[in-house]
Amino acid sequence: MGTFHQGKHALHGITVVVDTTGAEVWVGRCDDITEQGVILLDADVHRDGDDGHSKGEWVERAARFGVWPRHRRQVLTGDVVTSVRPLGEVG
Amino acid sequence: MPYSPLLVKPMREELSSLGVEELLTAEDVDRFLGNDSGTALLIVNSVCGCAAGMARPGVRLALAEQQPDRVGTVFAGQDLEATARARAYFPEVPPSSPSMALFKDGELVWFLPRHRIEGRSAEQVAEDLKAAFTENAAAPAAAG
Numbered sequence: 001m002g003t004f005h006q007g008k009h010a011l012h013g014i015t016v017v018v019d020t021t022g023a024e025v026w027v028g029r030c031d032d033i034t035e036q037g038v039i040l041l042d043a044d045v046h047r048d049g050d051d052g053h054s055k056g057e058w059v060e061r062a063a064r065f066g067v068w069p070r071h072r073r074q075v076l077t078g079d080v081v082t083s084v085r086p087l088g089e090v091g
Numbered sequence: 092m093p094y095s096p097l098l099v100k101p102m103r104e105e106l107s108s109l110g111v112e113e114l115l116t117a118e119d120v121d122r123f124l125g126n127d128s129g130t131a132l133l134i135v136n137s138v139c140g141c142a143a144g145m146a147r148p149g150v151r152l153a154l155a156e157q158q159p160d161r162v163g164t165v166f167a168g169q170d171l172e173a174t175a176r177a178r179a180y181f182p183e184v185p186p187s188s189p190s191m192a193l194f195k196d197g198e199l200v201w202f203l204p205r206h207r208i209e210g211r212s213a214e215q216v217a218e219d220l221k222a223a224f225t226e227n228a229a230a231p232a233a234a235g
Binding site: 068 | 205209
C-alpha cells in the first residue's frame with residue numbers, strides 16, 4: 001500500500017473511491033481516515049444520474065483518467081461512508 | 092511553493108541519468124512535443140514518495156528493454172511553467188503527478204495517471220509501460 005507517514009492511515013496518499021449512503025460518490029487523494037471520517041484532498045464528486053451517468057460509470061471513467069481537483073479538502077463523516085477502496089483497483 | 096532544489100536533485104538525476112531529457116521551460120516542451128513524428132514518452136516527475144518512488148524505477152526497467160524515439164520529463168511542483176505547458180498538450184486529462192503520457196506522431200495514445208502507479212511495484216509499472224511501447228511500436232533498446 002502507500003508510503004507510511006507517521007500517524008496517518010495506511011491509505012494516506014492513495015487515490016480512493018468513497019461511496020456513500022446517498023447519491024454521491026467521491027474520488028480523491030486520501031489524507032487520512034480518523035474517527036472524524038475520511039479526509040480527501042483534491043477530490044471530485046458525482047451524484048448518481050448526473051449527466052446521464054450512474055455512480056459506477058463515473059467511477060469507471062475516473063479510473064481511466066483520474067478526476068479534476070474541484071474540492072481542495074473534503075471530510076466525509078463515517079456515518080455516510082459505505083466503502084473506501086483504491087481507485088487503482090477499479091476496472 | 093517548490094521544494095528545495097537540493098531535495099529534488101536526486102529525483103531529477105534518477106531520470107536524467109537514463110538519458111531522459113529534462114524539459115525546464117515551455118520552449119523546451121514545445122520543442123519536444125511539437126515534433127509530431129515518431130513516439131515520445133513524457134514523464135511528469137514528482138516529489139510524492141507514495142507513487143513517484145515506484146514510477147522512476149519503473150521507467151528505468153522499461154527503458155532498459157524498449158525505447159520510444161524521445162523521452163522527456165517535466166517536474167511537477169518545481170518547473171511550473173514547463174509542467175503547465177506539457178499539460179496543455181492533453182487538456183482533457185485531469186492533472187496528476189507522477190504520471191506518464193505516450194505520444195505517437197503527435198497524438199496522445201496512452202496515459203498512466205498517478206492512481207495507476209500508487210501501491211504498485213516498479214516491475215508492474217514497467218510492464219504497463221512496455222505494453223504501451225509494444226502497442227505503439229517503440230523500438231527495442233540497443234544492446235549494451
